[in-house]
Amino acid sequence: MDRAYPREFIFQAASLIVAAILVHALYMFVVRPQANAVLSAEAALMQADPGHVQERSVWIIIRDFEQESCFVLMLWAFAIMGYKSARSSQQLKLLEQDLVPVVEGTTILPEDAREYARQIESLPAPDRSSLLPRALLTGLHRFTATRSIQDVSGTAHGACEAESERLESELSMVRYIAWAIPSIGFIGTVRGIGEALGQAHKAVEGDIAGVTQSLGVAFNSTLIALLISLVIMFLLHQLQLQQERLVMDTKSYLDRHLIQRLQVSA
Numbered sequence: 001m002d003r004a005y006p007r008e009f010i011f012q013a014a015s016l017i018v019a020a021i022l023v024h025a026l027y028m029f030v031v032r033p034q035a036n037a038v039l040s041a042e043a044a045l046m047q048a049d050p051g052h053v054q055e056r057s058v059w060i061i062i063r064d065f066e067q068e069s070c071f072v073l074m075l076w077a078f079a080i081m082g083y084k085s086a087r088s089s090q091q092l093k094l095l096e097q098d099l100v101p102v103v104e105g106t107t108i109l110p111e112d113a114r115e116y117a118r119q120i121e122s123l124p125a126p127d128r129s130s131l132l133p134r135a136l137l138t139g140l141h142r143f144t145a146t147r148s149i150q151d152v153s154g155t156a157h158g159a160c161e162a163e164s165e166r167l168e169s170e171l172s173m174v175r176y177i178a179w180a181i182p183s184i185g186f187i188g189t190v191r192g193i194g195e196a197l198g199q200a201h202k203a204v205e206g207d208i209a210g211v212t213q214s215l216g217v218a219f220n221s222t223l224i225a226l227l228i229s230l231v232i233m234f235l236l237h238q239l240q241l242q243q244e245r246l247v248m249d250t251k252s253y254l255d256r257h258l259i260q261r262l263q264v265s266a
Contacts, residue, residue, distance in 0.1 A: 008083065012173070015079035016072075023072045027063075035063035066188030066221040070181050074228045077177045081239050084170070088242050091130040095249050099123075099136055100257050107263035110147045113140040132250050135159040139258055149262045156254045164247045171236065178232045185225020192218025 038057045061067075100116050102108060108116060117140040120133050127133060139156035143149070 011083055012076075012080055015083075016076045019075035019079065020072050023068055023075065027068050031059060031063055031068075035059040061220045062224055064188060064217050064221055066184050066191070066217075067224045069184050070221075070225050070228050073177050073181050073184075074232065077174050077232050078235070080174055080177075081235055084167075085239055085242060088239075088246050090126075091132065091246055092242075092249065094127060094130055094132045095253050098257060099133065100261065102261050108143070108258075108261050109263060109265055110143055113144045116140055117144075131160065131163045131246065132253060135163075135250060135254055136258060139254065143262060147264055149259065149264065152262060153255075153259050156258065157251055160247050160251050160254070163250075164244070167243045167247075168240075171240065174232070174236055174239075178229055178236060181229045181232070182222075182225050185222040188221025188225070189218040192221065 035057070038059050042055070062071075099120055100108070101119075117137055120136055120140070121128065123133055135156045138159045139152045142155040143152045146152075
């Protein structure tokens with residue numbers, strides 16, 4: 001577990017850098033050139049026909065710096081949630097195995113608990129650091145020390161509760177991203193409205209092109225930010241459900257495969 005956190009931190013840092021490079025390259029070579037081409041074409045049409053109604057283009061909607069920042073954060077959130085989802089899926093597969101193989105009709109005595117613990121400790125390191133093996137080891141060691149089934153139940157379930165709290169706290173970065181994206185959209189709104197007010201004198205003289213373009217920045221940044229935030233929050237809730245299912249299924253596994261098989265000799 002001590003080595004897992006630095007590995008996850010390195011993954012998060014690397015994924016942020018990769019997301020920033022990919023999105024910025026896409027904006028430099030695709031989005032902004034396409035947006036400038038659309039603007040030039042629309043300006044030519046406006047000069048030829050003053051009554052021309054400008055069409056909304058997706059390149060114009062996403063071309064500003066605020067939208068670029070939102071897409072970087074979106075990809076970063078996707079990477080973090082994908083990493084955690086893959087980790088949870090790996091742990092869920094362990095629930096399909098019988099890590100405490102007990103012959104039908106027999107039970108686990110306090111004297112036998114140490115042998116079963118050795119079998120779990122022989123698992124590969126990535127599996128051994130998962131929730132289920134850790135909870136099983138905690139319960140078996142407790143059974144050896146106290147010879148109390150009630151203590152085993154409380155200790156094993158307590159390990160699950162602690163893991164649930166840890167998983168919940170580790171989602172704080174994704175929640176921060178989900179909060180930051182609408183905030184960046186609001187920054188774009190403030191910037192666009194400020195630029196529009198700065199060109200109000202041109203609008204009075206009849207030139208409203210600058211004002212409309214600045215207002216477009218304001219509304220487009222908010223639109224993209226809110227749409228991205230909706231997607232991230234949906235995926236975040238799906239990840240939370242997966243993690244909660246992992247904890248609940250682990251508790252059920254402990255009851256069926258460990259606690260119900262324990263017996264204290266008279």
